[in-house]
């Protein structure tokens with residue numbers, strides 16, 4: 001095998017509770033991650049000369065900072081392989097929106113190169129390596145919708161009902177470190193036990209902080225809040241994207257058709273599991 005074509009799906013945080021803070025400043029979270037059928041596309045071609053080359057640089061992201069390249073270099077170094085790779089990345093997931101696109105690209109790169117370089121690493125080893133690249137990377141390697149604790153690395157699989165989502169993209173860029181550093185952030189939500197989980201459950205502790213700094217996020221949430229038949233309305237991750245969940249596709253389509261001209265929205269379906277779930281061995 002010398003070539004692989006792969007998907008890197010987006011995620012939504014159905015809720016996100018900040019339940020504490022570690023000594024190193026990282027926050028202890030509880031969240032439910034759901035994968036959705038909206039993905040970046042990646043192509044990997046084996047190179048014998050050891051070079052790692054991204055042929056489709058994303059505007060604003062220097063090649064050596066791109067999470068695909070960082071993931072490939074980390075796996076190359078840790079595995080000691082002499083092989084390299086040519087990467088083509090078709091970026092579709094908006095960056096910095098709380099949809100986890102960069103983390104998903106990194107996870108897909110680790111899963112794909114484990115195959116292409118015939119490393120035979122088990123899922124747990126890839127999970128630990130993924131965490132070095134970002135708190136959101138492990139869940140994409142885990143490959144199942146998950147309840148996550150710790151900084152996002154303690155994962156348990158969770159069954160979620162079929163769902164369709166209207167996602168709105170407020171025209172602002174939210175900095176994740178800034179939101180977590182905010183004085184106004186509450187860090188003492190009482191930890192919960194899951195299962196059982198109902199979709200209506202939970203809230204996003206980062207939401208009030210982001211809404212205060214970025215009124216556009218608050219406006220988009222308010223608009224979603226007025227829709228009929230929603231099961232849940234919330235911000236995903238550290239924003240700026242916000243979503244409404246519906247139990248049926250027609251209900252989501254009716255909502256999509258109402259999105260006003262000064263807002264950008266799209267509809268996605270919730271997945272039962274990651275499209276590359278079977279790429280890693282247990």
Ligand SMILES: C[C@@](CO)(OP(=O)(O)O)[C@H](O)COP(=O)(O)OP(=O)(O)OC[C@H]1O[C@@H](n2ccc(N)nc2=O)[C@H](O)[C@@H]1O
Nearest residue numbers: 025026027098099100134135136151176177180237238239
């Ligand atoms: C908030 C969440 C929720 O899923 O998602 P996004 O909105 O980024 O998608 C994640 O926890 C984000 O994960 P990720 O985007 O991988 O963050 P990282 O690169 O690891 O961290 C960026 C910065 O955010 C802060 N950070 C991040 C995660 C965490 N649990 N506590 C923190 O305090 C730290 O200041 C860190 O330096």
Ligand SMILES: Nc1ncnc2c1ncn2[C@@H]1O[C@H](COP(=O)(O)OP(=O)(O)O)[C@@H](O)[C@H]1O
Nearest residue numbers: 065066067095096097098099100101102103105
């Ligand atoms: N392949 C990549 N795709 C997206 N973002 C990347 C990538 N590589 C590095 N980044 C950086 O990571 C940041 C976070 O991106 P992303 O994961 O899309 O958002 P979020 O963490 O809000 O879900 C971006 O602003 C960008 O600077």
